[in-house]
Amino acid sequence: MLNLTPCAVALLIFLSFPAFAERLTLHDAEQMALSRHPQLEEARWRKEADATVPAQLRASTLPQVHGSVTGALAEDDSTRILAGVPNNPSVYNRLGAGIGATQLLSDFGRTRHLVQSARLSAEASAEAERTARAEVLVRVDRAYFASLAAQAVLRVARETVRERQLVVDQTSALARNKLKSELDVTFARVNLDEARLIENNAVNDARSATVTLSNALGLQEAREFELVEEPMPADLPPQWDSVAAAAQANRPELRQAKLAQQAAAETLSAERALNLPTVSGALFTGVAPFHIQALQNHWNAAAVNVDIPILNGGLFKARRLEADARLKEASQAERDTANNIARDVRLAYLDAVSAFERLRVTASLLQQAQQSLKLAQARYDLGLGNIIELSQAQLNLTRAQISQAGARFDYQALRVQLEYEMGVR
Numbered sequence: 086m087l088n089l090t091p092c093a094v095a096l097l098i099f100l101s102f103p104a105f106a107e108r109l110t111l112h113d114a115e116q117m118a119l120s121r122h123p124q125l126e127e128a129r130w131r132k133e134a135d136a137t138v139p140a141q142l143r144a145s146t147l148p149q150v151h152g153s154v155t156g157a158l159a160e161d162d163s164t165r166i167l168a169g170v171p172n173n174p175s176v177y178n179r180l181g182a183g184i185g186a187t188q189l190l191s192d193f194g195r196t197r198h199l200v201q202s203a204r205l206s207a208e209a210s211a212e213a214e215r216t217a218r219a220e221v222l223v224r225v226d227r228a229y230f231a232s233l234a235a236q237a238v239l240r241v242a243r244e245t246v247r248e249r250q251l252v253v254d255q256t257s258a259l260a261r262n263k264l265k266s267e268l269d270v271t272f273a274r275v276n277l278d279e280a281r282l283i284e285n286n287a288v289n290d291a292r293s294a295t296v297t298l299s300n301a302l303g304l305q306e307a308r309e310f311e312l313v314e315e316p317m318p319a320d321l322p323p324q325w326d327s328v329a330a331a332a333q334a335n336r337p338e339l340r341q342a343k344l345a346q347q348a349a350a351e352t353l354s355a356e357r358a359l360n361l362p363t364v365s366g367a368l369f370t371g372v373a374p375f376h377i378q379a380l381q382n383h384w385n386a387a388a389v390n391v392d393i394p395i396l397n398g399g400l401f402k403a404r405r406l407e408a409d410a411r412l413k414e415a416s417q418a419e420r421d422t423a424n425n426i427a428r429d430v431r432l433a434y435l436d437a438v439s440a441f442e443r444l445r446v447t448a449s450l451l452q453q454a455q456q457s458l459k460l461a462q463a464r465y466d467l468g469l470g471n472i473i474e475l476s477q478a479q480l481n482l483t484r485a486q487i488s489q490a491g492a493r494f495d496y497q498a499l500r501v502q503l504e505y506e507m508g509v510r
Contacts, residue, residue: 109310111229114302118225119218122303128210128217135210138203146196149187153371156180162377177380183371190364190389198355205348212341219337221301223505227498228294228301233312234494235287235294241486242284249277249479256472272472276479283483317493318500321437328507332430335508339426342419349415353408359401363392430506437503440496447485447492454478454485 119125159176167173189196256273259265299307322328333339369386376382394401461478464470504510 106309106311108313110313111226111315114225114229114298115222118221118302122221122301125214125217125221128214132207132210132214135203135207139200139207142196142200142203146189150184151186152182152184154182162379177377178375179373179377179380180375181371181373183369183384185367185369187365187367190366192363193358193361195355195358195361198351198358202348202351202355205344205351209341209344209348212337212344215337216341219505219508219510221303222510223501224301225298226501228298229312230315230494230498230501232291232294232298232310233314234491234498235291236312237490237494238487239284239287239291241483241490242280242287245280245479245483245486246277246284249273249280252475252479253277269472272476276476279480280483283487315497318497321434321441321500321503325431325434328430328434328503329427331507331509332426333423336426336506337508339419339422342415342422346412346415346419349408349412353405353412356401356405356408359404360394362394365390365392426506430503433499433503433506437496437499440492440499443492444496447489451482451485451489454482458482 157176157179159178162175162177164176165173166176253270253273253276256265256270260267260270295309296307298310367386367388367390370384372383373380374382458475458478458481461470461475465472465475501510
């Protein structure tokens with residue numbers, strides 16, 4: 086057996102208590118998640134990357150300027166390249182430097198369609214970021230209220246254990262004085278053990294809710310928080326049509342799907358322009374400080390080039406067919422998104438209505454259970470009732486308290502879900 090000094094005992098007692106929990110409001114939780122959640126950061130960087138694509142494509146329509154420095158040393162002035170290419174250019178001893186500029190004059194709208202498609206895709210990425218933001222917020226809010234509900238149930242469970250422990254103590258004292266039977270003591274202890282099982286489950290649920298909330302906040306490790314309860318939300322919208330209209334007008338997923346469809350249409354237009362010529366111009370100038378006598382010490386040149394596609398093994402046709410299929414895919418995806426939004430918002434509205442009605446029912450149930458326990462306790466104390474009646478009344482009260490504890494926070498969580506489905510988060 087260990088012999089511990091008073092200081093060591095005090096230290097062990099201190100370390101056995103958890104650290105003070107951080108106070109957290111719903112607003113603070115939302116801001117914490119928005120500032121650090123990896124899902125939102127991923128969407129932000131994807132949006133930033135997609136926003137650069139239009140400039141990349143537009144660059145091909147702007148002047149292209151490049152400089153060159155070339156030196157060559159030939160065996161003699163009659164050196165020729167005689168293999169590897171269809172011509173035989175001469176190679177002379179020389180050193181030259183120059184600047185060349187090229188400009189795309191026309192590709193009959195292909196680049197313009199590609200730039201527009203990229204711009205629409207970038208706008209779709211911005212809507213995806215809004216979707217990620219809404220998803221992060223609704224996950225935080227639901228986890229926040231779920232944690233509040235778990236803590237409320239845990240408080241009920243612990244209070245139930247204390248009350249049933251009191252009944253065990255009282256019944257045991259009466260049994261020792263031959264005023265109650267050992268059967269009553271046994272039933273009281275069974276009720277106490279049942280309450281302890283409820284408490285054990287409630288403790289695990291509360292810890293699980295803490296882990297879920299920490300994850301929703303973007304934290305890698307679970308942290309304990311002292312959560313602040315939120316006021317009840319305003320009444321539900323009375324008209325279903327207004328809820329459905331808000332969802333169709335505000336959900337970023339639907340705007341993202343529409344933008345993706347428009348981007349696919351622009352890509353198809355660009356692919357159709359592949360068979361058209363490409364016209365470009367070029368200017369060159371430079372000097373040659375060292376060269377053979379047959380060459381000049383500077384040069385200037387200009388050219389216009391028309392590139393006409395003739396045969397490419399069916400590549401352009403395959404690209405057009407792919408772009409057409411992508412457009413049809415995007416169109417059906419937009420329809421599917423609209424249908425899913427209509428379904429989800431209707432289900433969320435029905436769940437919120439049901440949860441609001443459950444608030445009233447659980448309040449009435451709790452009131453009746455409290456009254457029933459008072460009557461059962463009075464009958465038992467007067468010897469008119471038995472321990473079975475009292476145990477059933479205690480069980481009914483515990484169930485009613487747990488239902489009431491969770492009903493409020495369930496309703497708040499479902500209201501948050503409804504706002505998310507309506508696109509107003």
